[in-house]
Amino acid sequence: MPLPLVAVVGRPNVGKSTFVNRIAQANEAIVHEMRGVTRDRSYHEADWNGVEFKLVDTGGIEMGDDDAFQGSIRAQAIAGANEADVVVFVVDGKTGINADDEEVARILRKTRKPVFLAVNKMDTPNRTDELWEFYQLGLGDPWPVSATHGHGTGDLLDAVVDELRKADLAGGVEEDGGINVAIIGRPNAGKSSLTNRLTANERSIVSDVAGTTRDAIDTRVERDGRRYTIVDTAGLRRKSQIDQDVEYYGFVRAMRAIDRADVALLVIDSTLGLTDQDQRVAGFAAERGCAMVVVLNKWDLVDGPEAKAEIRERIADRLTFVGYAPVIAISALTGKKVERVWDAIDAAYANFSQTIPTNKLNTWLGEIRETGHTVSSGKAVLRMKYVTQTSTCPPRFTFFANRPDLVTDNFERFLENRLRARFDLTGTPIQMKFKKKD
Ligand code: GDP
Numbered sequence: 001m002p003l004p005l006v007a008v009v010g011r012p013n014v015g016k017s018t019f020v021n022r023i024a025q026a027n028e029a030i031v032h033e034m035r036g037v038t039r040d041r042s043y044h045e046a047d048w049n050g051v052e053f054k055l056v057d058t059g060g061i062e063m064g065d066d067d068a069f070q071g072s073i074r075a076q077a078i079a080g081a082n083e084a085d086v087v088v089f090v091v092d093g094k095t096g097i098n099a100d101d102e103e104v105a106r107i108l109r110k111t112r113k114p115v116f117l118a119v120n121k122m123d124t125p126n127r128t129d130e131l132w133e134f135y136q137l138g139l140g141d142p143w144p145v146s147a148t149h150g151h152g153t154g155d156l157l158d159a160v161v162d163e164l165r166k167a168d169l170a171g172g173v174e175e176d177g178g179i180n181v182a183i184i185g186r187p188n189a190g191k192s193s194l195t196n197r198l199t200a201n202e203r204s205i206v207s208d209v210a211g212t213t214r215d216a217i218d219t220r221v222e223r224d225g226r227r228y229t230i231v232d233t234a235g236l237r238r239k240s241q242i243d244q245d246v247e248y249y250g251f252v253r254a255m256r257a258i259d260r261a262d263v264a265l266l267v268i269d270s271t272l273g274l275t276d277q278d279q280r281v282a283g284f285a286a287e288r289g290c291a292m293v294v295v296l297n298k299w300d301l302v303d304g305p306e307a308k309a310e311i312r313e314r315i316a317d318r319l320t321f322v323g324y325a326p327v328i329a330i331s332a333l334t335g336k337k338v339e340r341v342w343d344a345i346d347a348a349y350a351n352f353s354q355t356i357p358t359n360k361l362n363t364w365l366g367e368i369r370e371t372g373h374t375v376s377s378g379k380a381v382l383r384m385k386y387v388t389q390t391s392t393c394p395p396r397f398t399f400f401a402n403r404p405d406l407v408t409d410n411f412e413r414f415l416e417n418r419l420r421a422r423f424d425l426t427g428t429p430i431q432m433k434f435k436k437k438d
């Protein structure tokens with residue numbers, strides 16, 4: 001199971017980023033934030049009272065112009081309500097409620113997910129008499145907080161984490177759709193064609209798409225006794241939208257699909273190469289921690305070995321941050337090599353969900369200690385003592401060291417490369433944590 005998601009939503013300037021940074025910062029000593037290629041939507045890991053979760057700061061997804069802007073506040077709220085386990089809705093205690101807040105509240109009231117209303121910028125504690133206005137949002141008791149000073153954030157987090165614990169205890173009721181595969185990529189890359197190929201020869205059921213917020217088509221597939229849910233983000237096309245909206249919604253759709261994916265298939269039109277959007281979407285998938293397979297589609301249109309080699313090289317150059325993802329050239333049109341996509345999904349998922357035995361990891365670490373480079377600062381020398389895998393989907397490794405503060409990005413990359421050289425981690429991102437042990 002991926003970590004539970006806590007979405008932080010609210011209009012610009014209410015203090016979402018400040019709030020998220022405060023919570024994420026409290027853990028900075030032990031959590032090394034994953035390097036992201038984009039700041040549009042940031043995922044932060046947090047740990048409160050021993051409960052680990054991911055915070056999604058949806059704050060950056062707004063676009064410039066007014067219409068899209070309105071849409072995006074709605075989209076954020078909907079995305080939050082759909083994908084997160086708990087939603088924290090932040091409003092500004094200084095300026096009070098406005099129409100956008102009411103719109104978000106209206107959407108959130110309809111969800112069955114727990115929603116916490118955080119009234120931010122309450123810099124003076126105990127001014128609870130100022131809170132009455134926020135009851136009218138219909139989201140229960142408001143939580144006064146000051147993201148800059150920290151007042152109230154601990155109480156709010158206690159409540160959020162209690163809610164996550166309850167959800168955990170109630171777990172297992174959700175129907176198991178097997179391996180969740182999201183098909184992402186720009187319009188016309190061939191996502192629908194690939195989905196059709198993947199689902200055509202298998203026993204499949206297209207789930208009903210009732211609900212106003214459902215915007216991808218899920219297909220359940222059973223293959224060789226394994227179950228998959230294929231999520232095609234090309235899914236429903238809304239006819240009446242202007243171009244910018246289509247692109248914008250395509251993007252939001254991809255993010256949502258990634259939020260619940262185990263494996264993301266990034267479909268690229270080989271004749272056009274990689275777009276910035278492809279890179280951003282790949283970046284989200286990496287930050288979110290889902291496995292990835294890159295599919296070079298329309299390979300039938302690429303002529304000759306030189307052209308093929310050049311395309312592969314160019315793509316690899318621009319996707320170095322997901323260098324673990326296998327790249328498979330196919331033709332969804334003719335069906336050529338599509339079978340390999342299945343193999344890649346299975347392999348990526350196997351690696352994503354694996355548990356590497358502690359003794360093997362420590363044998364490896366022993367060798368690193370003998371041959372690896374040393375990290376030091378003044379007289380202090382970093383000594384790695386012990387490693388164990390503390391989570392799966394994606395695999396997370398916790399290293400115990402005398403001085404975790406000495407771990408540099410460079411050293412992390414070195415460790416990751418060595419881990420990947422030893423163990424099969426193709427297709428999956430990994431996470432590393434460093435804790436102190438004397
Ligand atoms: P976001 O757009 O919702 O992510 O908002 P930011 O986190 O960027 O904050 C917007 C502004 O509000 C910044 O100038 C912050 O310094 C300020 N701000 C955030 N939290 C607080 C708070 O608790 N008290 C006060 N007084 N200002 C805050």
Ligand code: GDP
Pocket residue numbers: 185186187188189190191192193194234297298299300301330331332333334
């Ligand atoms: P989507 O928007 O990503 O779902 O893309 P579609 O699956 O609708 O495909 C867009 C267009 O590309 C259609 O005209 C497809 O027939 C065509 N197409 C898809 N895959 C291939 C392929 O492998 N080779 C060729 N030549 N055309 C393809």
